Amino acid sequence: MVPRHEPRPRRSSAGAPGPRATRERRPGRAGIPGSVRPRQPRSARTPRTLVYRLGRLPDPLEWPPLESAGSGRFDDPARRFRVLYAARQRAACFAETLATFRPSLELLAETGDPADIVGAVSAGFLRSRGVAAFHRRAGRWLDIRQLETLAALRSAFGSTLHEFGLTDVDLSGVCGPQRMFTQSVAAWAYEHGYHGIVYASRLGATFECWAIFDNAAIETGNTASEPADVYVRCPACPTWFVPSCAPTRVFARLPPSAVAIAAVRTKEATAHYLRALW
Known part of the structure; x- marks a missing residue:
């Protein structure tokens, strides 16, 4: 007969056998188990890399006036603070x-061939814009791409979502066209001491966008501003953007009513993306 081995009893700290130790469960909030904690919003780290802004010349980093605020995705509807995108x-x-200069879907449907539609930007618009690269100083940035942040916003706005x-x-x-909601999220973030919002562009998941509140500090000492250079489309060229046959500052010879196709000289990948954008 094979002997049966009984499990050895656990011993207490005094040396005598005692009951199996159980993990004490810490009390939580009313109605919330102790092992469950309300999620806190996730903050993004302030990156050391540059960020870019396409804004009005002569200073693309100038804060917009409060009287013109209120139409942007994360603007304050009460106009208490300003935002740089x-x-x-x-x-x-x-x-x-x-993106707002793309041909309308109705026009594309009428034409039937997207290749025949040219996205156009007025020369006056691009003449008055420039690109600035700058650093942000350390701050609190609400990252609305993260699960924890979405859960916190769900708790904060759950009872008013129907509005x-x-x-x-x-x-x-949070990244959609419902401006009343996204602006309410911005107001909530500002009231909770955040310096801005990090969000994903609706035009590409890899694009990281920043809405910077005017309570944030940005380093402008080493910024580099440059005109938003463009090229016109050359009929003899099979490509949308023709850096080989257009001058760098083509606007010097264009009347204000002329139109031009936006392209970026510095990076080929950018030009390819903008071509796909149209």
Whole structure:
């Protein structure tokens, strides 16, 4: 007969056998188990890399006047603070600004061939814009791309979502076109001591955009501003953007009513993306 081995009893600290130790469960808030904690918003680290802004010349980094605030995605509807919109990638700041100049879907449907439609930007618009690269100083940046932040916003706005025409808080809401909600998120972030919001562009998931509140400090001592150089489309060229046959400052010879196709000289990848954007 094979002997049966009984499990050895656990011993207490005094040496005598005692009951199996159980992990004490810490009390939580009312209605919330001790092992569950309300999520806190996730903050993004202040990167050491430059960010880019396409803004009005002569100073693209000048804060917009309060009287003109209120139409941007993360503007304050009460006009208590101002916002600078920037992006970590140079292509992103061009794409975000120029997306409104794309041909309408109705026009594309009527034409039937997207290749026949040329996206146009007025010369006057691009003459008055420039690109600035700058650093941000350390601060608190609300990262609305993160699960913890979405959960915190869901808790904060859950009872009022119906007022914005939303049923839940997710990326489609915080990065979507519902300005009343996104501006309310910006006001909430400002009231909770954040210096801005980090969000993903709707034009590309890899584009990292920044809405910088005017309570943030930006380093402008080493910034580099340059005109938003463009090229016109050459009929003899098969490509949309023709850096080989257009002068660097083509606007010197264009009348104010002329139109031009936006392109970026510095990085080929940016030009390719803008070509796809149209």
